[in-house]
Amino acid sequence: MDGFLIERLARNLYEYGFDIRDASALSRLEPYEQNVVSLHHRLSRMSLNVTLTLAPNMTVSAVAEQLHERKQQPPLFVVGPRITERSAAIFRESGVSYLDAGGNAYIAIGSIYIDVRGRRGELKVEGVRGGVNLMSPKRAQVIFSILTWEQLLYEPVRVLAQVAKVSLGQAQQTLQLLEQYGFMYGSQKMNIYQREALLEQWVQAYPGGLKAKQTLHHFAGDYSVPEESMVPLVVSGESAVPRLLRPETLTLYCETLPIDVIRSRRWVREERTPSVLLYEKFWSDPFALDEKGVIEAPPLLIYADLLASQDSRQREAASEYRRGNVELRAG
Helix, strand or coil: CCHHHHHHHHHHHHHCCEEECCCCCCCCCCECCCEEEEEEECCCCEEEEEEEEECCCCCCCCCHHHHHHHHHCCCEEEEECCCCHHHHHHHHHHCCEEEECCCCEEEEECCEEEEECCCCCCCCCCCCCCCCCCCCHHHHHHHHHHHHCHHHHHCCHHHHHHHHCCCHHHHHHHHHHHHHCCCCECCCECCHHHHHHHHHHHHHHCCCCHHHHCCEEEEECCCCCCCCCCCCEEEEHHHHCCCCCCCCCEEEEECCCCHHHHHHHCCEECCCCCCEEEEECCCCCCCCCCCCCEEECCHHHHHHHHHHCCCHHHHHHHHHHHHCCHHHCCC
């Protein structure tokens, strides 16, 4: 599924008060497939199971098969790039919920009723042709840096670029996109609601985007947190929250492989059932005086790694970790 479309649909869902229980559900959608997912409505605190279907052509004829089968499944919820007024009217008459990239929506499930019409047009970004994926790996690095160290917004752009490990042009363009997408306003400022929405989208996009692009090494062996290392090691995931659950894996981010630790721990390559996961570190801490040794990852990354896990223990711990961390709360 196109990254730009994922971003727009995720943003619109959040705007209307919905969180997706499975953060990667949108990115896994294939055209006209039926996928049962759980949506949580923040205001009513209701959880809804829906049959989510991506329809590149949002017409009744295009989803005729899904309409025919919907009585035996959770309510059909069609998402896609754009719905015409005529198709929207037919969907509403048929009792089918929908959401397009422009924000047009009809969601009538249980006691939830949302009806938004007349939103037109696609986002146009000056100097960029076609759709833009705000959460592409390089832009995601910039956004991670801003969300983690918001004071970077008041520094020269070159400082942000250095922290995010991107070019000056990439950092500048990401800031422009954030303003055009409505995540910032004037002088590169961000209110708590904009920050909350941006954080949600970053976390949802992380598993299939930036994280998937990092160099990964799989090992088996001692998965306790190393006490020391010749190269900087950053601990994330479940090993960073031992008070919430007993870790069964070790997730580390590093600039280069920690050969001394690999040798002392006698880690061996293991692709099928690894207990140690090493990722490439994609940021540079702007305020660290000494990056040697073993340190804890920024809260946003710990939360994202917990949530990205297929382990239900870690996903439950992610919710508790967020509730207890002021940096991950809206206010």
